[in-house]
Amino acid sequence: MKFVVAVVCFALVAGAHAKTVVDVLQELGTETTLIALVGKAGLVSALEGKGPFTVFAPSDAAFAALPKELVKTLESNVTLLTQVLEFHVAPGEALSTDLKNNLLVPSLSGPKIRINIYDASEPTVITAEGAPVTKPDNTARNGVVHVISQVMFPLPMGTVVDIAVGNKDFSTLVTAVSKAGLVATLSGEGPFTVFAPTNEAFAKLPAGVLDGLLKNVTALTNVLTYHVLPGAYYQAGLRNGDMLKTVQGMDVTIKMSSDGTMVNDATIAAQVSGTNGVIQVIDTVLIPPSMHYELMYN
Structure with a gap:
């Protein structure tokens, strides 16, 4: 037996x-x-x-x-x-x-x-x-x-900077990153998560804010690095209430609802994977709390 x-x-x-x-x-x-x-x-x-x-x-x-x-x-x-x-x-x-x-x-x-x-x-x-x-x-x-649960695609190739440069909807962001001297940093090994505002997102800023930032490299760098996280955070890895520390030093907050995923008050519209991280496309420019009143109301 x-x-x-x-x-x-x-x-x-x-x-x-x-x-x-x-x-x-x-x-x-x-x-x-x-x-x-x-x-x-x-x-x-x-x-x-x-x-x-x-x-x-x-x-x-x-x-x-x-x-x-x-x-x-x-x-x-x-x-x-x-x-x-x-x-x-x-x-x-x-x-x-x-x-x-x-x-x-x-x-x-x-x-x-x-x-x-x-x-x-x-x-x-x-x-x-x-x-x-x-x-x-x-x-x-x-x-x-x-x-x-998703199909993966091998394109587009390149760093998060390459991807942004290759997409006309990010032309304002590319100009700002170049002006702040951050191209080499964001082309590095990473990985990075970049919350990337579209041209339309920048256009929503009050009149004069973008021009003022482009003339003030310190302030511009402060704003742009507030859009960058060390590490690759895909949407599947984000949880409601997450407080994630940015390269700038302050936290951003993840909010989830039936309407989608948000970072602070910006809606994440899409994500694109790069060789050194991920771009999360957002519809609103993120402003560090310490700069919010100065930029948005002066």
Whole structure:
């Protein structure tokens, strides 16, 4: 009898270890879109190979949240589709316990995947390029699958400064950063979180405030560094009531409601990942409390 039990247990273990990451994706039941796209890109045999691989697998809901035109573009452009899918795969096997905050994991497509771990309060949140890991550590004989709730994209490339320079909606911010002599700093290793006001956000300032700041480098630097956090804070890592210390030295406060996420009185409209951090796009310029009356009412 003991022999029979041992044989059955061995068979179960052997069966589990026979599964590839593709088999695991199929068994999860939440990855039908990803599996179909992997087939369209001709990547099935590669992911059934020796590996090992770490797969960050967007759920069906993650793909359903994408604009339909974007999905059509991916389906019709195999080269682009392959680049995007390979950005979700890293060589080697990394369980959740192997992942560290701000770890940069090389992907099969080339660009690195930034891992962040937010454990200031329960539950701990693990993100890959800001995409929350919802079901980690689904193991296979040739790697591991971590289910994520967003699709990751390898573009745009570059630092937070490069991204801002490449977007016309940040032209006022780029001018201000250059005037304050902060380009080299924000092009450094980081990581940084930049709460980036759009041109429209700067246009909401009272008349004369922006011109005054551009003529006063000390005040301008004080305001701009109030928009920067040391460390990469994706929206998944922000919690209601968080008070986060800026490079300027004073705290900003995170507020969450059914209307979205805010930093102080600015709404976060979007986030963009860069090689040295993340840009959080905001609709209002943040003014340090110590400067608020002077700038806004004088």
